[in-house]
Amino acid sequence: MSKLYTFLKYFFISFWTIFVVAPFLWAVSTSFKDFQSVNSKVTYIPWLDFEPTLEGWRVLIKSPAKGGVDIVEPYFNSIFVTCTASLISIVLGTLAAYALSRFTFKAGFVRNNDITFFFISQRIMPPIVLSIPFFIFLSTIGLLDSLLGLVVVYIVLLMPIAVWIMVDFFNRVPKELDETALIDGCNPYQAFYKVVLPNSIPGLIVAGMFCIIFGWIDFFFAFILTFTEVQLLPVKVVALNSSITPWWSLSASALVSVAPLIIVAFVVERYLSKGNLSGALK
Amino acid sequence: MNLIGEKISYKPDEQFHLNDVSFNFKKGNLYTILGRTLSGKTTLLKTIAGLLNPDQGSISFEEKDFIKIPVWERNVAMVYQQFINYPHLNVYENITFPLEQRKLSPEQIKKDVDEALKTVGLVGFENRKIQELSGGQQQRVALARSLAKKAKILLLDEPLVNLDYKLREQLREEFKRIFSEGLSQDTILIYSTTDPQEVMELNGEVIVLDEGKVLQKGPAKEIFENPSNLKVAEISNDPPMNVLKGSKNSKNLNFENISLEIPNHFKNLEDKDYNFGIRASEIKLDENGEEFEIELAEISGSETLLHLKRGNSKIIALIEEVMNFKIHEKVKINFNANKFYAFGEDEKLVSSPYGGTNG
Numbered sequence: 150m151s152k153l154y155t156f157l158k159y160f161f162i163s164f165w166t167i168f169v170v171a172p173f174l175w176a177v178s179t180s181f182k183d184f185q186s187v188n189s190k191v192t193y194i195p196w197l198d199f200e201p202t203l204e205g206w207r208v209l210i211k212s213p214a215k216g217g218v219d220i221v222e223p224y225f226n227s228i229f230v231t232c233t234a235s236l237i238s239i240v241l242g243t244l245a246a247y248a249l250s251r252f253t254f255k256a257g258f259v260r261n262n263d264i265t266f267f268f269i270s271q272r273i274m275p276p277i278v279l280s281i282p283f284f285i286f287l288s289t290i291g292l293l294d295s296l297l298g299l300v301v302v303y304i305v306l307l308m309p310i311a312v313w314i315m316v317d318f319f320n321r322v323p324k325e326l327d328e329t330a331l332i333d334g335c336n337p338y339q340a341f342y343k344v345v346l347p348n349s350i351p352g353l354i355v356a357g358m359f360c361i362i363f364g365w366i367d368f369f370f371a372f373i374l375t376f377t378e379v380q381l382l383p384v385k386v387v388a389l390n391s392s393i394t395p396w397w398s399l400s401a402s403a404l405v406s407v408a409p410l411i412i413v414a415f416v417v418e419r420y421l422s423k424g425n426l427s428g429a430l431k
Numbered sequence: 432m433n434l435i436g437e438k439i440s441y442k443p444d445e446q447f448h449l450n451d452v453s454f455n456f457k458k459g460n461l462y463t464i465l466g467r468t469l470s471g472k473t474t475l476l477k478t479i480a481g482l483l484n485p486d487q488g489s490i491s492f493e494e495k496d497f498i499k500i501p502v503w504e505r506n507v508a509m510v511y512q513q514f515i516n517y518p519h520l521n522v523y524e525n526i527t528f529p530l531e532q533r534k535l536s537p538e539q540i541k542k543d544v545d546e547a548l549k550t551v552g553l554v555g556f557e558n559r560k561i562q563e564l565s566g567g568q569q570q571r572v573a574l575a576r577s578l579a580k581k582a583k584i585l586l587l588d589e590p591l592v593n594l595d596y597k598l599r600e601q602l603r604e605e606f607k608r609i610f611s612e613g614l615s616q617d618t619i620l621i622y623s624t625t626d627p628q629e630v631m632e633l634n635g636e637v638i639v640l641d642e643g644k645v646l647q648k649g650p651a652k653e654i655f656e657n658p659s660n661l662k663v664a665e666i667s668n669d670p671p672m673n674v675l676k677g678s679k680n681s682k683n684l685n686f687e688n689i690s691l692e693i694p695n696h697f698k699n700l701e702d703k704d705y706n707f708g709i710r711a712s713e714i715k716l717d718e719n720g721e722e723f724e725i726e727l728a729e730i731s732g733s734e735t736l737l738h739l740k741r742g743n744s745k746i747i748a749l750i751e752e753v754m755n756f757k758i759h760e761k762v763k764i765n766f767n768a769n770k771f772y773a774f775g776e777d778e779k780l781v782s783s784p785y786g787g788t789n790g
Contacts, residue, residue, distance in 0.1 A: 325515045328482050331502040332509050333576070334532035339503075347519040 173404075180205045180401035187396050205397030209405070220385050220402055227365065227382035228409070230296060234303030235360035239353065241304075242311025247341060249312070250319035251327065268312040271305065279305075280373045287374055294378045302370050307360040314359065318352030319345070358417055362410060382406055432493055433457050434479070434584060434619050439488030441474055441643070448474040449485065450643040458583070459616040461635030463651070464623040467666060471643040472623035473512075476586045479621065480507050492584070505584075508577035512589040514569035516561045522548075522572050523557035529580045547579035550609055567598040574609070581615070587622045591629070603629060627667045631655060639663050656785035661778040664708050670736060672772070673714075673746040675707045684771070687742045689721050694768040696784055705781065708772035711736070714748035717765035728756040739764070 178193060186192050186199035195201040211217020245268070248254075249261050283302050284293070292298030322345060330340035346353075371381035380388075386402045389395060434456040441449040449471050456462055464472045477483045479490065481502035490497040497505065508529075516525050526547055530540045548554050551571040561569060570590060577585055590606075591599045610620060610633070622633060630637055630651050637654045639646040646666075647659045658664035658672075665671040677686025680702050684691045693700075723739035723746070730736075735750040739762070748764060756762070773782040 323513065323515065325511050325513060326517070328477075328480075328502075329509070329511070329515050329517075331482065332480055332505075332507060333529035333580070334503050336501070336503050339532075344517055344519075348517070 176400040176404055179396050180398075180404060182397050184393075184397075202397075205395070205401045208395070208398040209402055218385065218389055218398065220382060220405070223380045223382045223385040224405070226296060226379060230299045230303060230381060231361055231364035234300045234307055234364050235357060237300070238304050238307035238311045238360050239357055242308045242356065243315050243346075243349075243353065245308075246312050246315030247319055247345065249316050250322075251324070265312065265316055268309040271309045276369045280370065283370065284373060293374060294376045296379055298374060299371065299379070299381070302374060303364050303367070306367070306370070307364055310359045310363060311356045314356040315349070315352055318349055318356075322348060354417055354420065358413060361413055365406075365410060434490070434492045434497075436479070436490045437488055439475075439478060439485045439490065441478065441483060441485045447471075447643040449478065452488070452640075452643070452645055454638065454645075454648075456619045456621065458619055459614075461610060461620045461622065461633060462638065463630045463633055463635050464621065464638050464640055465625070465627065465630050465654075465666060466623070466640035467625055470640045472640055473588050474643070475640065476509065476588050476621065476623055479584065480509050480586055481505050506580075506582050507584040507586060508580045508582035509586040510570070510573045510577050510588065510590045512592045514566055514573060514593065516569055516572050516576070518561050520561070521557070522553065522559050522561065522564070525561065525572055526576045526579050529576060533580075543579045543581065544575075547575040550578055550612070551575045552605070567594055567602060570594065570602070578609070578614075581618075583617055583619065585614070585618055585620045587620070589624055590622075592625065603632060607632060627655075627669045630667070637667075639666055641666060657780060657783045658772075659780050661706060661708065661774050664772065664774070664780075668710060670711045670747045670749065672708045672710055674774075675709065675744050675746065676704070677707050678702075678704045679773075684768070687744050689741075689766075691766060691768045691771075694771055694784070696769075696782055696786065697771065697773065700773060700782055704776060706774040706776065706778065708774055709746075709766055709770060711747045711749040712751075713767040713770040714746065715765050715767070716748075716750060717763055720763040720765035722761050722763055725756050725758055725760050725762060727758065728754075737762070 178195065179187065181195055181201035181203070182192065182199055183202050183204055192198035208217045209220045212219050249265055252261075254261055254264060283305075287293040287298045287302070290298075292301065326348070327340050327345060330344040331337070335343055366383065367381075368383040368387065371384050372387075375381065375384065382402075383406070386399070386406060389399055389402060434454075436452060436454045439449050439452045440447065452471075452475060454462075464475060466472050474483060478485050479497075481497070481500065484498060492505075517528060520528065523544065526544045527540050530543060535543075545554075548557070551574050553568065553571050553575060556564070556568065561572065564572065570593075574587075574590065577587075591602055594602065614620060620635075622629075622635070624630060634651050636649070637651050638648050639654060641662055647654060647663045654663065654667050658667055661672075661674060664674075675686045677684060679685075679693065679697065679700055682690075682693070684693060684697070684707065686707060721741070723741045725737060726740050726745070727738040728735060729738075730753050733751070733753060735752065735754050735756070737748040737750060737756065739746050739748055770784050772780065772784065775781050
């Protein structure tokens with residue numbers, strides 16, 4: 150029984166690993182191919198099956214004038230927009246979540262839960278519903294096709310995630326912890342950043358990770374709200390597609406786009422499993 | 432210079448959490464607040480700490496209006512029944528936290544913390560993480576943090592209730608020592624509990640609280656000997672004092688077809704109906720006694736608690752040895768008539784074996 154279980158367990162894990170890793174290997178392999186190696190017959194292994202070339206990668210950093218696509222600038226644009234919007238969302242979202250978790254608000258029929266729901270409801274609508282108001286809003290204040298405009302829009306998208314995760318997290322931090330901090334001579338702000346915040350690091354990491362992921366992978370708003378001045382990575386990657394699909398540079402750009410998320414995932418995984426942070430509060 | 436509360440009421444919802452509570456706490460004394468769960472003990476302590484603002488009434492300390500001073504400037508210390516420490520700090524940092532908040536000099540902090548660690552017996556645990564400690568040790572850290580602060584008002588909210596039996600006994604003993612050695616004459620210590628035994632052992636001034644109302648105030652001995660009414664008698668005894676509805680005539684005390692000789696302290700009592708009170712420990716097994724039916728027998732440690740029934744009366748007897756009884760078995764018991772209390776039909780104390788009456 151237990152042998153069968155072990156066998157099944159490893160069988161499933163192996164299967165799943167192959168399922169997840171294979172596309173990456175496929176993309177890595179493809180990124181070193183040229184037109185000939187992609188289109189003539191199915192090839193897998195460099196040097197044996199086909200002659201590897203760096204052309205697919207070179208295209209990504211060459212300027213358009215020399216026949217390249219230059220994703221370097223969109224890459225840094227994406228990093229800037231994602232990080233700035235995530236950071237602001239986390240800061241504002243955490244403060245909002247703490248207030249929603251600890252204080253009771255009453256305004257007419259509106260209570261804390263309604264306010265929390267209001268935040269989350271921003272994510273319930275299909276993005277296309279928001280696109281027109283966003284477009285008009287940004288064009289009115291003159292931030293269409295600019296990094297700042299994108300940051301503003303992304304904050305609207307990401308902050309609900311931060312609020313949602315952090316409200317849930319703060320609700321699990323015993324209120325007595327804040328009270329003890331107050332009794333021990335902290336004013337409410339000090340109680341927040343000296344006691345509550347250091348004990349909320351796991352929640353902050355999770356919220357931050359979600360913000361970064363959702364910010365980084367957004368194509369829709371980046372596509373609608375930018376034209377020529379500013380471009381983000383997802384839009385640029387899609388724009389690679391022309392009359393001949395350049396599978397090699399598409400693979401290469403897909404790999405560099407996903408790289409930051411993989412790095413973030415590994416760092417966070419290490420950090421979360423290293424300390425028993427999640428068990429700090431019962 | 433005292434901590435004085437006057438007519439404090441707090442009613443956040445339909446029910447009173449505190450109802451017209453007044454007190455006058457003097458420095459250097461120990462006060463215990465005795466009451467069942469939800470009687471308002473925690474609310475009262477939080478009000479003194481400043482975490483709650485009462486709807487009505489005033490609190491003053493050292494001639495200052497306490498209600499106008501925010502929590503973080505009140506210089507109080509509080510230990511919760513849950514073990515509340517700062518999980519991101521180690522033991523030493525936990526205890527220094529309030530001292531650093533007050534910006535004391537490093538030498539002073541070190542001295543105070545070492546002293547507090549010594550008092551609670553946690554020397555050598557300075558660098559441990561809070562999560563690595565047992566419940567009892569966590570509570571000691573919380574206590575050390577409160578002691579190191581040298582706060583003028585020290586609040587302990589059922590500090591032992593979440594500990595297991597043995598640890599509770601041990602810490603209770605240590606608390607007595609800590610309170611007698613470790614506190615200055617400047618400190619007011621307020622200790623809340625549901626456990627009458629703790630109240631008697633700590634032997635301070637007692638406030639009996641029920642449904643937010645003060646039922647009785649006085650020294651522990653006085654509460655034990657002369658509970659002012661039936662409610663206090665129930666709250667201040669574990670197991671609660673037995674109540675038997677009966678009457679007194681010129682010759683006997685009568686209840687449930689039992690007649691007892693009138694004890695000396697009842698001699699001057701008016702002949703009428705009473706609620707008689709008798710502690711579980713004043714009921715003994717006796718071959719020549721009265722017959723009762725056993726409803727339940729609990730063995731706890733070296734004692735047996737017998738839940739007995741006769742007619743409409745249910746009583747609990749505390750037998751000081753471990754015995755096996757069968758449920759529904761009949762036993763014969765004898766009451767120590769000299770330890771009978773008489774409460775009037777309005778539940779107020781009329782006569783006690785210790786000579787106290789209630790007006």
